[in-house]
Structure formats: structure tokens, C-alpha cells
Amino acid sequence: xxxxxxxxxxxxxFAPIAGFSDVGFRHLCARYGAGVTYTExxxxxxxxxxxxxxxxxxxxxDIETPCAVQLFGSDPEYMYRAASDxxxxxxxxxxINMGCPVKKVFSNGDGCAVMQYPSLVTELVQAAAEGSxxxxxxxMRAGVAGIPLAVECAxxxxxxxxxxxxxxxxxxxxxxxxxxxxxxxxxxxAAVSIPVIANGDIVDASSLxxxxxxxxxxxxxxxxxxxxxxxxFSELAGKPYEFDVREAVRTQVRVMREVMSDRVVxxxxxxxxxxxxxxxxxxxxxxVAAGEAKCVEDIFAIADAFxxx
Numbered sequence: 143x144x145x146x147x148x149x150x151x152x153x154x155x156f157a158p159i160a161g162f163s164d165v166g167f168r169h170l171c172a173r174y175g176a177g178v179t180y181t182e183x184x185x186x187x188x189x190x191x192x193x194x195x196x197x198x199x200x201x202x203x204d205i206e207t208p209c210a211v212q213l214f215g216s217d218p219e220y221m222y223r224a225a226s227d228x229x230x231x232x233x234x235x236x237x238i239n240m241g242c243p244v245k246k247v248f249s250n251g252d253g254c255a256v257m258q259y260p261s262l263v264t265e266l267v268q269a270a271a272e273g274s275x276x277x278x279x280x281x282m283r284a285g286v287a288g289i290p291l292a293v294e295c296a297x298x299x300x301x302x303x304x305x306x307x308x309x310x311x312x313x314x315x316x317x318x319x320x321x322x323x324x325x326x327x328x329x330x331x332a333a334v335s336i337p338v339i340a341n342g343d344i345v346d347a348s349s350l351x352x353x354x355x356x357x358x359x360x361x362x363x364x365x366x367x368x369x370x371x372x373x374x375f376s377e378l379a380g381k382p383y384e385f386d387v388r389e390a391v392r393t394q395v396r397v398m399r400e401v402m403s404d405r406v407v408x409x410x411x412x413x414x415x416x417x418x419x420x421x422x423x424x425x426x427x428x429x430v431a432a433g434e435a436k437c438v439e440d441i442f443a444i445a446d447a448f449x450x451x
Contacts, residue, residue: 143360143361145279145337146235146305148235148277150177150361151175151176151178151207152176153360153362154175154362154364154375154378155179155361155364156178156375158182158212159365159366161413162182163180164182164198164394164402166394166396166407167414168180169206169394170390171368171372172206172207173205174373174375174383175375175379176375178234179206181200181211182199183239183242183253184213184214185213186215186223186224189224189230190227197229198406200230201400202233208235209233209235212237213236213238214239214242214247215266216251218262218265218266221238222270222272223273226273230274234276235276236270236274236277236278237280237281237308238266238278239253239281240281241283241310243283254314257283258286260291263295263298265302266302267280267303271302271303278305279305279307280299280308282307282310283311283314284310284311287314292311292326292327293330293333296333296334297333300334305337306336306360307337308338310342311326321343322341324342327356328358332358337360337361338357338358338361339361339362340359344362344363344364344365346367346378350378369417372390387418387419387445388446388449392442395438399438407438408437408440408441411435411438412433415441415445416429422448431444432444
């Protein structure tokens with residue numbers, strides 16, 4: 143499958159997840175075969191104004207190919223300026239976030255608030271495409287306040303030149319609860335001629351096949367199902383793999399340390415550690431130990447103490 147002129151490694155993609163799609167974890171997902179990796183959402187205005195922390199969000203490694211940067215914002219001028227920033231030249235795809243439901247983003251008119259204005263969807267895509275000269279994609283939800291908007295917004299995105307759309311078919315008010323309604327994704331697929339990517343409730347092979355049947359999508363995005371399990375991309379592709387949590391933790395930390403302070407790395411790794419050991423008998427002990435961790439060495443000690451040998 144292609145997005146614009148970008149050939150994907152696989153039809154199974156790793157979603158942008160705030161607090162988890164750091165460069166280290168994306169590196170692991172790419173190593174295990176994710177078709178595309180996406181950065182955490184990056185403020186278009188923050189990029190333009192050089193906000194602290196932006197460079198950490200847009201750091202990449204050589205094996206992340208293809209890789210997409212996800213921008214959010216509701217001002218076409220800033221979207222153009224951000225997309226044309228030379229720091230984004232290394233990315234293959236520019237993705238526009240129109241799905242973030244959190245109050246801070248939504249109340250500022252960004253994220254899925256943009257879906258309430260389909261003409262703005264078109265303008266933002268046009269601005270990003272003109273600024274980046276690269277394929278532009280849009281990630282959206284089913285709608286806002288129970289009002290279905292995905293089909294109209296997908297058509298608007300295609301009108302603006304979008305190369306693909308990703309549909310997470312939950313309404314803004316659902317956040318991440320309930321079931322994703324992939325009949326919405328199927329309706330989007332029927333309405334546009336560009337590739338459609340299905341996102342939501344893909345955690346294993348059986349759920350992938352269920353979403354494939356329900357949505358008719360061209361590609362599939364794994365989000366929370368990948369947390370603690372970067373190997374899921376090999377698993378879903380039916381490819382053999384080996385996974386050692388101690389090695390994974392050390393690799394993730396090593397990559398993160400290249401662009402982040404040890405304090406930031408340790409704090410980000412606390413939640414990752416909980417997911418690495420989720421479902422294990424030691425999960426509660428790991429959560430307690432992670433909460434008390436003060437430094438990277440503490441993170442390594444947790445991995446060494448609780449990993450199966």
C-alpha cells in the first residue's frame with residue numbers, strides 16, 4: 143500500500159499516542175515491522191515558536207522509515223509554517239490530528255474540535271500540503287457530541303488534497319471507552335477514493351480480522367494494543383520474532399537518552415514499565431516500583447528483577 147508516493151512497509155501502523163509514542167518506543171515498533179510510525183501530537187504553533195520540548199517530540203531514528211509527524215492546530219497559516227519547517231524535512235508524511243478529545247486541546251478549537259468545521263478541514267490540509275510538499279493525512283473521530291461528522295470531514299480532507307484518512311470511530315465524548323464502531327469507517331471508505339486506515343480496538347490477530355471485515359479499510363492502526371508489546375507488528379504479520387523485555391527496555395532508554403535528559407527518560411519509562419509487565423503476576427509490584435523510581439538505573443533494576451529468565 144502507498145500513501146501518496148510513500149510505500150508502506152506493512153499495512154499495520156503504530157498510532158500516535160500522547161505520552162507513549164516517544165522516539166525510543168517508536169524505534170522498537172519500527173524494528174518489529176510497524177508499517178509507519180507516528181510522533182506524538184506536536185503543536186503547529188509550538189513548532190513555529192520553538193517551544194521547549196518540541197525537538198524531543200520530533201526526534202527520529204534511522205530505522206523509522208517511513209515515519210510521520212503528527213501536527214495539531216486550527217490556524218491554516220500556522221499549519222503551513224509548521225509543515226514547511228526544515229526540521230520536518232526528514233519525515234515522509236505529515237499527519238494532522240483531528241481526533242484528540244482532551245479538554246485542553248478541544249477547548250482551544252484544536253484536535254477533534256476542528257471536525258465541527260469541514261471547510262476548515264479542507265483549508266488545514268491544503269496548508270500542510272503546500273508547506274510540506276509531502277503526503278498529508280488526517281486522523282479523525284466519528285464525530286462530536288453524538289453528531290456524525292467523519293464522512294463529511296473525510297470528503298473535505300480529500301478535497302484539500304489529503305493522501306489518506308485514519309478513522310478512530312468513537313465520538314469525542316467517548317474518549318477511549320466503549321467499542322469502536324467500524325461501520326463508520328466503512329462509510330468513510332465508501333465516500334472517498336483515497337486510502338482509509340482503521341484505528342480502534344485492534345489488540346491481536348482475531349480483533350484485526352474483525353476490524354478488517356467490519357471496516358473494509360486499506361490499512362490498520364494499532365494504538366494501546368502495542369503498549370508493552372512492540373512485537374505485535376511481527377505477531378500480526380505472522381512473522382517469527384524474539385522479545386526480551388530487559389533488552390527492549392535498555393534499547394528504548396538508549397535511544398531516548400540521545401535526545402532527552404535522564405530525568406525525562408526515567409519519568410516517561412514509568413508508564414512503559416507498567417505496560418511491559420501488564421498481565422503478569424508481578425504487575426502490581428512493578429507498578430509500585432515504577433512509581434518510586436527516581437532514575438534510569440532504577441528502571442533497569444525493575445526490568446532485571448521482574449523479567450522472566
